[in-house]
Amino acid sequence: MMRRIVFLTAMLSACAVTSAPADIIIGMHAPLTGFAAVDGKSARIATEIAIGKINAAGGLLGQKVQLQVFDDQGQGAQAVTIANKIVSDNAAILVIADSYSEPTRAAASIFQAAKMPYISAVASHPDITKVGNYVFRGSQLGEVQGGSTAVHIAKALKKSKVSIVTVDNDYGSSLLNGFKAAMGAQGVTLVGEYSFTMAERQFGSVVAGLRRDNADVIYIGGYWFQGGPLVSQIRAAGITTPIISSGLAAQQFIKIAGPAAEGVMIVDATGDDNANPEYPAFRAALRAQEAEANVFFSEIAHTAVDIAANAIRRAGSTDREKIRDALASTKDLRTMYGTLASYTSGREIIQRMPLSIVKDGKFAASGEMEIWLPAP
Amino acid sequence: MYYVDLLISGVAFGCLYAMATMGLTLVYGLLRILHIAHAALFTLGAFVGVWVFNASGSLIVGLIVAILAAVVMGCLIYRLIYESILSQPPYVPLLASLGVLIFLQDGFRIVFGEEGLTVRHNPFYMANFTIGAFSINVIYIVMAGGALISMAVLAFFANYSRHGIAWRATVSRPLLAANFGVNVIQVRYAAFAAGSALAAIAGVLVALMNNLVEPHSGELISYKGLAIIVLGGLGNMQGAFIASLVLGIAESFGIGLAGRYVDRDAIAAVALIATLMIFPNGIGRART
Known part of the structure; x- marks a missing residue:
């Protein structure tokens, strides 16, 4: 009898957890350790600043946004492990890669197969977006x-x-x-x-x-x-x-x-003369965390969040397919990195080059x- | 002129490699240890030297403190790590040494930061030495000159001073030397100190040239250092010096002529294999 009560309590509490209003989860991988750790830190802090701003303004679709950060060490093999974990956890609704071309290329096909919207913020190898229609670019192609x-x-x-x-x-x-x-x-x-x-x-x-x-x-x-x-x-x-x-x-x-x-x-850099009105505050926030070593990396990491948040809002849903469609129809979006005019049919950005x-x-x-x- | 440029950069780097890896040769000669953690002393010297130079504004002070730091660390590595495992088979100290290298590199990462240090007022930024159409940066001259002077001092010391004679005696007949009253332990400390000091100077020079020192800067000499002491005939100082020059010049021409196909360390490996096919015991006589 005692055992049955314990079991029932456990069942009830499990239900309570699943029925609570879930946060929107965005996954991200970056080289937090290894040869590119400075870049990874620049990207992680910029992404946290961008998401902090969204949450301070009430979140997305009435929900808080939660960031899941993974360290790919700038290596393809690590990125594959991370991609498989994110896909099998099935919690994230979108994933951002603030990493180099090798790891991003390695992870892209896994996210494509799982129909998980994936934004390659930094990596510029042409083959990344050719993997399929769920993979988008955040910055200019190499x-x-x-x-x-x-x-x-x-x-x-x-x-x-x-x-x-x-x-x-x-x-x-x-x-x-x-x-x-x-x-x-x-x-x-x-x-x-x-x-x-x-x-x-x-x-x-x-x-x-x-x-x-x-x-x-x-x-x-x-x-x-x-x-x-x-x-x-x-x-x-x-x-x-x-x-x-x-x-x-x-x-x-x-x-x-x-x-x-x-x-x-x-x-392809505006550098310290960035015309975005939010830019000075962004730089101040980076400075406060001693993360100004690679501001360009930070700008495009912030931009990936801008693009993702805009698409999720327009999709009006956490459905991944709807978010993908919204990403594809992005138009004249002001980001930390410029103004994203639109996406090409190959999901490359169309943007002026400073x-x-x-x-x-x-x-x-x-x-x-x-x-x-x-x-x- | 192109080939002269390649030769100059090759000779300058050869001298630098010789200075940076002399500690490996000294330690191998005395203890038969492949002291790969030596690369971390190169990095330590560079970090401390640049840090003190930035803080004090004096390169000389930076260099002296860098040398002191590397000497203390080098002797500590001997005392705390190697001394207790000298009787073990050679791979035991080698693995321990590798562990020390990894430990220190991550230590630098924590202490000095991931992005490393830059020199605030680098005296060599635009300092060129020009004769007619020919122009080289002063740092190359300093690198080659510094290596030659420090090596000459070391050679003089080894050949003509009492300590030097004690050292050579210990290298060739350790037991006999001890019986004749040579303080073997003191000789070992002296070898670690001299090698570490040279590595620190080399580290500071490379930091000045790149204007950057990173936690893994020592990788420039870590595995290549092993190639140099094998090429030079294990434990042989003149051989190691010649091997360093050969390697520096081979790298310079290799990268200049085939750099799109091979990288620096691949050239070191090719030079190692090619030399060992011709001279199976290395360029100098091996001390076995």
Whole structure:
């Protein structure tokens, strides 16, 4: 008899838990440890700030939003484990990837198979969104950045001889592919092509090659922890060629390269001149948590939440299919990263591409770039 | 001019590798331990040096404190970790050493932060040494010069001082040396101290060149250091120095000519295999 009472009580309490108004759960994975831990921290804190703002304003659909954060260590294998866990828990209604291309690519097909809306906030490899109709992009494609840079060099800078130095991973190769696809029509030629591994910080041989190339412009695609040492070693060798770059819009880049960073152009970044009225408060919130090392990462992490929240509101439901449809019909949404005009049929963002330039130790807005799109 | 540039960067890095990995050679010569945790002393030196330099504004003070910190840590690693397991088979101290490396790297992460430290007023940012069309950054000269001077001091010390003679005696005949009144324990501490000090200087120089020191900066020399002492003939100082130069130059040309296909550490591995096929005992005479 006693046992039956205990069982009944347990049953009742279980019912009580399930019938309570559940929070809306959004999943997220980012490299919180490992080589990209600084970026992961930037993304996590920005996402928490964005969700905190939503909850302070009453949440979504009358419910609080709860964030589930997972550490993918920047590795594909970890991302697969995380994706399987999120899918089998079946609690999240949408997942955001604030991570690199390898882990995001690895997880995307699992979320697609489970029909779980998935926003790749940062990763820029073209294959990620090709996985299926539940996978959306949050930022500009690597190929588009690379191609638009070629156009900018030809049309705005009026230069033609380019040396290109890219990181040897998915991001670097998509920049390179875009650049090569666009350069022919623009009359731009490559006089030198170099790549470096994620761990590389010593660029003596690359700098020797750059000096030999004597290009009009050097295009660097990589991350702050390589870009900082690379740019300072280029300038230290007395090479004064203008530098344009993708992926270096992190405060930490300026901190490392110091005076060598002055005049470096950064593709697809508004930097410190962001026109969003909420931007100063966002920066203050980041500063309060000592998370200003990679503000660009933070901006696009915040943007992914903006996109997700907007879609959930318009869907008016936690039904994943409705949220997916709402994501696909996103229109003129102001985010921390610009104004998302709409999504293409391939779920890539259509958005203007700003250019910034390092001036007096800050990222200053320097107009917009013409957008180049890869042939469909 | 391109090949001259490659050669200069290769020689500068070769000298730097020699300085950074000399501790591995010293320790292996005395104790037959593959002291891979040595890489953490390189990082420790860099962190402490940059931190003190930023705080005090004096590079010399930063360098001295960095050397002291690395010497203390190097001797502590010997006293606390290696001393009690010297009689174990070689893989035991190797695994312990690997553990120390991982422990210290994560320690740096906690103490100095994930994003590492940058030098606030780097004197080498734009300091170029120019002759005609030819221009190199002063840090390369400092790297090569610093390595050559510190190595010359060490060689002089080993060959002409009483302590140096005691050290060489201990390396070749430890038991006999002890019987002749050489304080073997003191010799060991001296080896750890000298090697750690050189690693700290190398760490500070690389930090100045990159203007960045990260918790895993020591990976530059960790596994490559093993390649260097094997190439050099285990425990042989001249051999290790030549091996370091060969490796630095091979890397520089390798990355310059085939960098799109292979990375730095792959070139070290290829150099190791190629050299061992020609000289199965390494470049210098192995001390077995």
